[in-house]
Amino acid sequence: MSRFFLWALLLLAFTGQAAWKKVYSFDRDWLVYxxxxxxxxxxxxxxxxxxHSKSLEIHPGDFPKAYLAIYPSENYHLFLQGTLFKTLRKGEVYRIPMDSLAKEDKLVLTVYLEDLQGLPSDFKVERDEKVVVAEKADFFSLQTRSGAPFSNFFLLSILSLMTCLGLLFAAYPRVFTSFYRYSDWIRWEVKDEVWMRRPFALPNVLVLFTLSLLTSCLAYLVGFKTIQKDEFFSNGDNFVALWPSLFFIFSKLGLSFLLFISRYFVYYLFTDLFKLKGLANVHYFKSLQTNLQFFTLLFASICFYAVYVGPSKSIDFSSVLYLVDGYFLFRFVYFFQSFQRSFSFPRLFLFIYLLIIEGQIILFGIRELIFPTYI
Structure with a gap:
């Protein structure tokens, strides 16, 4: 009996099953005539x-031994080089060998539907590859599961964020309490804190780093779970090893860190321009505080939901984007009322200042770092 199981394991070690692997997605390549x-x-x-019609310019030679995979969500008419090629039925799957189209260097594929709204879905390039259960005669070395990047992300991101917050709480408990004082949203007042006067003191820099890490983790999670994927998340090779994902997160972290630091100089420049003396430090502190509070809750909520639906299911983040916009609009009102109570600035100057500064965030700030595919 033991000999039977040994031969069974050896057989499974060299056995694979056919699987379709996505090579490229045309989400951002659509054209209109x-x-x-x-x-x-x-x-x-x-x-x-x-x-009524949207088109794709395809270069078949770029994808040897691959297939154009179509998962129509409606009944489309498919035209190839301006000639009706096929009628696509909703719910069916169509695969066209790229090699059969390689006679032309460039092909224009057009999808037509009288009631077509937005982009047709879903057009990809796929290859039929073997998912090998074991490699190089070692039948105990199993291939990484597709959900591994998803699990690794949660493990590393949550541990990293907890480490940063734990260090802040252990070293600077009063700073931690002030940054996570949610009662400020109810009181609508500005408390005079010592670390407000030194925007780049060590505890503030640690908070800045934590917020930047939180932003980069949110950007990775949104990219991993979104339907409208960018080039990084469309390439499955980026998830074979850990380093490409780490590079993505750290690059976003660096951009976020520079963005948050530069905001202080923007505050200082505009407060001086509008004669709002002493507001730059307060605005910088309140901006870090509100962002840290809101995006901590947002990240925790999205994480719980992402774990609930599992690694293979995409999430439509358009409603989350509206929630973020709503947060920044409410924050504008909150800042205006809070600063008006704590300072004796002209209301018009304060209103125009906040309108310019907070409007920049919605158009060019943290929102674009986290949701680049929805901008």
Whole structure:
């Protein structure tokens, strides 16, 4: 009996099963034909959402031994080089060998539907590859599961964030308490804190680093779970090893850190311009405090939901984006009322100052770092 199990394990060690692996996604490659220009232009949702036809420019030679995979969500008419090629039925899966299209260097594929709204879905390039259970005659070395990056992310991100917050709480308990004092949202007042007067003191820098790490982790989680994936998350090779994901997170962390530091100099410049003396340090502190409080709750909520739905299910973050916009709008009102109570500034100057500064965040700030695919 033991000999039977040994031979069974050896057989499984060299046995694989066919699986379709996504090589490329065309989410950002869609074009629309403009009659006035007699050419194709990039698809812009605000201008071309209701166009009846959308097109793709495909170079079959770039994807040898691959297939154009189509998962239609509606009944589409598919045109190839302007000629009707096939009628696609909703719910079915179609795969066209790229090698069969390689006679042309460039092909224009057009999807037509009379009631087409937005982009048709879903068009990818896939390869039929073997998912090997074991490698190099070692039948105990199993291949990494597809959910491994998902699990590793939660383990490393939560441990890193808990380490930063634990260090802040152990070394500077009063600073930790002040930054996580949610009662300030109810009182709408500014308490005079010693560390407000030194924006780049060590505890503030630690808070700045923690907030930057939180931002980068949110950006990775949104990219990993979103439907509209960018180039990094569309490439499955980036998840074979840990280093590409770490590089992505640390690059976002560095951008966030520079963004938050530069905000202080922007505050200082504009408060001096609007004659709002003494507001720069307070605004900088309150900005860090509110962002840390809100994005901690947001990250925790998204993490719980992502764990609940599992690693294979995508999440539509458009509603979360509206929540973030709502937070920044409410924060504008909160800052205006709080600063008005604590300082004797002209209301008009304070209003215009906050309108400019807080508006920059919605258009060019932390929101774009976390949700680049929705901008």
């Amino acid at each position: 403009q009659e006035a220009w007699k050419s194709f232009l990039p698809y812009v949702s605000s201008k071309h959402y209701a166009y």
